[in-house]
Amino acid sequence: MDFTVDSATPAVSASFGATPDPRLRELMQMLTRHLHDFVREASPSIEEWNSAIAFLTEVGHRCSETRQEFILLSDVLGVSMLVETINGQDSGTESTVLGPFHMTESPRRTLGDSIDMVGGGHTCVVTGEVRSTSGRPLPGATVDVWQCTEDGFYDVQQPDVQPPGNGRGLFTTDEYGRYRFRTVVPSHYPIPTDGPVGRLLDATGRHPYRPAHVHFLVSADGHEEVTTHAFVAGSAYTDSDAVFAVKKQLLVDFARCADADLAARHGVEAPFVLAEFDVVLQERA
């Protein structure tokens, strides 16, 4: 009957035995087992346990309408990527983290529009096809994109500088399943470092940077939805993304293009940067 290092897990697990929802029961019993295994192996002092409680409390207090420090913590521990990878489609475009900046609705825009509402960056055209794993193009697919500026900030991080919706757009693919929009080349950037997760990175000798990327959330009728990035190939930190989100398949050539005819077709002036990123969705079973 006594609570001991050995009896702890069966005792706590049994306490969850009458959980009406079988999935919640399973999750709480798994959590208990793995959490206790960690505590037994780590054998923390009372002071270390106090530090952990204080850290989690500070992470919670740092969360607000515009900041999600627990997602950051999940990100830097590789948990977000693990969950995304587990839930990713079996074939087609690989998924990667949603990240903490998909907090506002992207403004609906027309194909070819610019998502850059402040101007002044290097003009970039991003275009590609959304198709099914069978090869069939998917007209009417929804392509939600968001990215930071050339200075490495999302609109929500700079409400005084960027209008809401800057760097964001919600597009619908054309009759050929294609999307295209104008933007600026995004920059690598640090995840927010002025909170407890930033302090953790600092204390563990880790840098806070993410390689440059454009976020994509793509969906089409009858297909799996994909959360992913187009990473700027050759960007700093593609080998050491602070949130572990890089996959080889998602490295995209953001190529300098001097072709005046091609520029004209995209409604921009040469030279410009052109990125081609197709997204392949798996048909729903």
Next chain:
Amino acid sequence: MDFTVDSATPAVSASFGATPDPRLRELMQMLTRHLHDFVREASPSIEEWNSAIAFLTEVGHRCSETRQEFILLSDVLGVSMLVETINGQDSGTESTVLGPFHMTESPRRTLGDSIDMVGGGHTCVVTGEVRSTSGRPLPGATVDVWQCTEDGFYDVQQPDVQPPGNGRGLFTTDEYGRYRFRTVVPSHYPIPTDGPVGRLLDATGRHPYRPAHVHFLVSADGHEEVTTHAFVAGSAYTDSDAVFAVKKQLLVDFARCADADLAARHGVEAPFVLAEFDVVLQERA
């Protein structure tokens, strides 16, 4: 190089490899391993991961100067007891959880004083010896006690009803290593249920109650400090404490006593309740 379900743990673990403090490095790498094992086994959906983030955020937001919801969470998952048990002394009185109510300093009192500053309860005398595992009594030992009222509330929970320090006392053992104080018999009580941890208990079909107890934090020169409880033997919930803190050794007879002479010696009137609880401390190596 790609992040996969299998490569995730070595990748994240390696990212902590340059942590200057070896203990922090070890803890972060262990945490990564056990956390990833849990995620792999649980295979959560994105919605379940979102629910977990939202739950932890709410736990953080519920923490304040007078409320520690993360300690409650640690308590109901048996983690607090596991950490206490790991850190408890090898011999002598067993330890149990500190709990969330040792947040204010107990008022220094004289042996025999009452810690009941509001009156009106069943008079109870709690007394005992503090001694070393060698059997030697420990004069000058510090005995910090705190408990709830007969209604099941601590002073900090009822600032309008109870004066600060009600149910609390800091005593020093006499020349024979003995302590004694007057109080009321504490009640079983629910841990706070109006937050996310309360909702978790409700969703998992668990009750929130703790059996009646008096908290003890006992220290003496050259000895291990002990955090423990004297549980009221026969109280409701001694078999299903919501925080798993009961140990057989800590069940104490709170005996009804009609002996007028004994009552007079303790400065109370018969009948009263008498509890004898000795605390045995291990000599420091």
